[in-house]
Amino acid sequence: MPHDANSQASAREQPHTGEQPSVAVLISMGRHPLTGRARRADQDARAVEMALSLSDAQPSLLHAGHFDHDSEAALRAYLGMGFDALELIEQEPGADVISALSDRLREAAPQLVLTGARAETGEGSGLLPYLLADALGWPIVTSLASIECIEQGEATLLQALPRGQRRRLRVRLPAIVTVDSSAPAARQSAFGPARRGVFERVAHASVQDAAFAEWDVQPARKRPKRLKIVKATSARDRFKAAAAKAEGGGGQVLADVTPEQGAEAIFKLLQEEGVLR
């Protein structure tokens, strides 16, 4: 994802006004992993879905980037999720959109900005939300599973941890939050609203991303599998490594113990590992 170097923090936080929290969703053009066709980006669509699931919020869509036939089709797929309009900051191809987005967000001052964790085209480093947060001086929370409630200038969020676990966080608004694949799947895009939706264009000068243009970008090649390296000094060791069956490696065996003693030992191990909650 494009990126800018001058990330000076400017914390111009807006006081919370009104009951309805204003929510902006940053959307990008996606790319189908198999066909390579333009589509709505999966994680961004999940972010839109999450914004729509907030009962009292009025989400708005914001996109910055090059506008052509492909990206129009992709952006209309977002409109088909139930929007009348979409704010579009048109940029030249290969432009760095950080400054455009941060200027626009500073102006619009939404309470909450939702977006996908990373883009499906370009560098896709997932850095854009962090740079925006740094430029705006807002907190950022990643990998959201759901938004529980927004009240008194604070949002209560459920963060998805690896292994299906969840964590509750409370973050001061305004904030940027990103969703990844653990968020609920996005609804289908309807054709009619997608056709009827309009693009509200906002002008902003585009800044070229010079560094990205210099890099060599290729289709991903398959990563080599790591070989099992046997560091053996003698033939016997090499043979043993090649023919070895997994043998007991220093495990503790409790024989002739009462069930209570055995349970005590297991309980201790479970506590040490921290799996008992």
Add this chain to the structure above:
Amino acid sequence: MKSGVMSDDLRRDPRQEWIARNRLHPDHQRVLAELGKGAASAEWLGPQGLMRKNPHRVGFIGPHGLKRIDRSGAQQAATASNARQRGAAADTRQSIDIETPAFLVAVVPDMSGGRLSSQDRDLLGLARQLADADPERPGAVLAVLFGEHKEDTLGEAGIDRLLHLEGDKFAGYAPEARLAALMAVERQWAPGHWLLPDSALGGADLGRRLAARIGERPATGVWQLNVNESADTDNAGSSQGWQCLARGAAGTRDIQRPLPRVVLALAECAEPVSETRHAARPVELSQALPETLGRIRDMGAVAVDPAGVALAEAEFILSAGNGVKDWEGYHRAAEMLQATKGASRVAVDDGFMPRDRQVGATGTWVTARVYVAVGISGAIQHLQGIQSCDKVVAINFDGGCDMVKRADLAVLGDSSQTLAALVALVERYRQQQQESRDAA
């Protein structure tokens, strides 16, 4: 001779040696005892200066009741009391202590569960590549650890300097406090490189925060590092000479680019360190960390239904097999422990558990941190399925089965009684927790 044949000064008493060799001599036992070791006298320096071995005293009884002799020398080294010999056999790795490093490579491992993950070890291997590239200017690897950890062999993973930051403010999800600490490291040492694992909610989050704060454009998803041949030779080894290959665009593109200062690397980006041991010298921050304004508050973990967690990514699995007779007790135990349920093929075939709970070659390959196998003998297909489990606990009647050999902790006995006792313990523990929470 009193000091033994294999002592450092080679002074010998031929008569004592002769008695030690002669098993029929009336003083044989006494002399052996004087030499200090019955087992060690299996090998001695003969009168002609050759090493002699007594085959009756070496070896062990093999699995078929036959005596086997291990000629690799490993066994003798294990029983020999010569300290010099034992030290050499135990560890041949070179130990390295870098006094004045030319530069630092900072690594922030995830330490999930308080241990270095395999990705952390790979990352430390990558850091060593960067640090050791130029033997004229050796760099040191600085590891920044947050909170408690259970590792005692950090030096063997390739760490030269260790900054261990403890405190409540780093507990849980505290990206702001951690970032403040990393910024203090940046100000104090200005590391040549920052390496973090590109893993969800660990280094991926912290690394991007760090990069945004120090204004460096990081390389994310790095999986290969190579020296740039086209760069001029005096630059090789410094950061200008390095190129990295990184995944981009949601894993569909490879980006070849010069290596930046901040690197977020994928798993298996390099080989872990195995041939050297490093000093892991503790270092301290010179200034106290500033108080950070906490805008993100961690309200703690939320209880999730363990049955809803996919078996492949469950953290804690209670798995049942043919040895389980009391199924109600097993289900109760799983609920009480809040463990995800798994099963062996036999338990599934017999209809006690649904098919989607099967662990093993035909079922799911699990990655649990703790895997408790109840009444599972451990067929090779099942053991394959639990290869990547961290800790395996076996509750089994049969002490000779493969699962007991694989397990880190095996309890031999009746599984239903052991489970019932465990449930009682956990119940008491939960009650205590509840009481302390109510009191607070």
